[in-house]
Amino acid sequence: MGGASGPLWGTAFRRAGRALGDADEFDGQDLLAALRAALEGVVELGAAQPEDKTMVDALGPAIDALASSLDAGESLDGALAAASAAAEEGARATVPLQARKGRASYLGERSIGHQDPGATSAALVMSALQRAVSLDGPETRRGHQDAGPDAPRSTLL
Numbered sequence: 001m002g003g004a005s006g007p008l009w010g011t012a013f014r015r016a017g018r019a020l021g022d023a024d025e026f027d028g029q030d031l032l033a034a035l036r037a038a039l040e041g042v043v044e045l046g047a048a049q050p051e052d053k054t055m056v057d058a059l060g061p062a063i064d065a066l067a068s069s070l071d072a073g074e075s076l077d078g079a080l081a082a083a084s085a086a087a088e089e090g091a092r093a094t095v096p097l098q099a100r101k102g103r104a105s106y107l108g109e110r111s112i113g114h115q116d117p118g119a120t121s122a123a124l125v126m127s128a129l130q131r132a133v134s135l136d137g138p139e140t141r142r143g144h145q146d147a148g149p150d151a152p153r154s155t156l157l
Contacts, residue, residue, distance in 0.1 A: 004102050005118060008042050008055065015041035028066075028076040035063050046101060053099040053111060055118035062087035062126045080130035087126040091119035 019037035020026055026034075039059045048054040065086035069079035092115065099111035102118060 004046060005055075005121065008046055008118070009121070011041040011045050012038035012059075028070045028079060031076070032063070032066055032070060035059070035066065039063055048101045051097055052101040053094045053097040053104060053116045053119070054101050055116070055122040057094050057097075057116065058087040058090035058119040058122035058126070061090040062122070077130070077134050080126070080133050084123070084126045084130040087119075087123040091115055091123040094119045 016034040016038040019034040020030060023030070039056070042048070042055060042059065046054065046056075048056045050057055050060055062083040066079050066083035069082045070076075074082070094116035095113060097112065097116075098109060099105045099107060099116065104111045104114075104116060
């Protein structure tokens with residue numbers, strides 16, 4: 001991975017994993033806590049804030065959308081769809097910004113007009129998470145073609 005992405009994503013995933021612990025299952029609130037821990041780790045390591053043109057610009061809005069949707073009684077799948085859309089919007093919002101952190105900050109004004117790669121990767125991760133939850137739901141588990149009915153799966157409730 002180029003730039004600071006490797007250490008930042010490593011920190012994010014380690015913090016999220018620690019927040020989830022060893023539980024076989026977790027719900028939307030558990031996932032929200034894990035994503036908040038991931039973002040906290042990214043901010044702590046990278047010292048980035050919103051509008052610094054980093055992955056924080058996509059992760060922050062995604063987490064806010066997830067929390068709002070869950071608080072409104074939305075299903076986890078629906079809440080993650082909202083989070084994914086918010087992450088994509090956050091990534092697109094980095095285009096007019098000048099990078100203030102990370103490798104892109106070395107470009108100065110030349111970073112304006114380009115979508116931040118870290119924010120883009122965060123949007124991709126949120127989209128993948130939403131798809132994984134959607135595919136792992138009980139209604140699709142029975143018809144899943146990649147594994148038999150007894151195949152081990154992580155369960156998101």
